[in-house]
Amino acid sequence: MKEKIEDKKAALLKAALDLFTERGFHGASTAQISKEAGVATGTLFNYFPTKEDLINDLYFDVKGKLSRSMGEDLQTQSTFHDKLKKIWYNMIEWGLNNPEDFLFVGQFCSSPYITNYTREIVMKEYVFLHDLVKEGITNGDIKDYSAELVMAMFYQSSRTVVSFILDSEPQDKDKVIADGFQVIWEGLVKK
Structure with missing residues (x-):
């Protein structure tokens, strides 16, 4: 049943x-x-x-799938750079394999229909990324930016790359993905 x-x-x-x-x-x-x-x-x-309950449950469900995908095989990476890169590639792959889900998250993450409670619960799924960014700052791997800003920029950049690949179907999508990560990395790394 x-x-x-x-x-x-x-x-x-x-x-x-x-x-x-x-x-x-x-x-x-x-x-x-x-x-x-x-x-x-x-x-x-x-x-x-209510319809709002449906929207919030769907948001929680999709964001949970994204979070789990981002963290896949993260323990196999040893350096901060490699961990962040693994998260990037996982995120892009999930977005390309689940374009409707990715579109939903992008369209509605700032929606007034998503409650603050739902946002708070969902953010608990991303503690691993927040902690990784804080670790990178503390260890001097990256510049001392707000962890929240870094996470937002990381996510928005991944949306741009996924949208670019889905919309334009470039011949060398692997290069686009790698270049996208490089843009993020060069903006974060201390020189």
């Missing part, structure tokens, strides 16, 4: 992701989301009491 419930919830989240990225929050009604998911509208409200 639990599997059936999870299937319906997953179908609703997927339909919401598709419609929100295509039409925005206002352009996607709960009735449309339910129809796209193949469930009754009342069923949607069994899982998500």
Whole structure:
């Protein structure tokens, strides 16, 4: 029985992701989301009491997937540079493999529909990156910038690279990814 419930919830989240990225929050009604998911509208409200709850659950779900992807195989890297580079490559790969999810995060991370509570909970998933940046500053690997600023710049730069690759389909996407990291690295590293 639990599997059936999870299937319906997953179908609703997927339909919401598709419609929100295509039409925005206002352009996607709960009735449309339910129809796209193949469930009754009342069923949607069994899982998500309000549209805002659905938006926040989806945001939490997608940001959690991104965070887990960013941290994959991080323990195999030994230097600050290599760890940051691994996170970069993981992030870009996730964005290219999950363009709707990546678009959703980019479109709605500053949305008034996402509650402060959800943002706080989501940021707990990124403590590893915050700690890594602080470690890089403390060890003198990078300039003494705000860790929050570095994280924001890192994320926004990754969005730019993913969008560039998806929109223009460059012949040498590996070079674009490497160049993108180099731009970030040269802006951070002490010379």
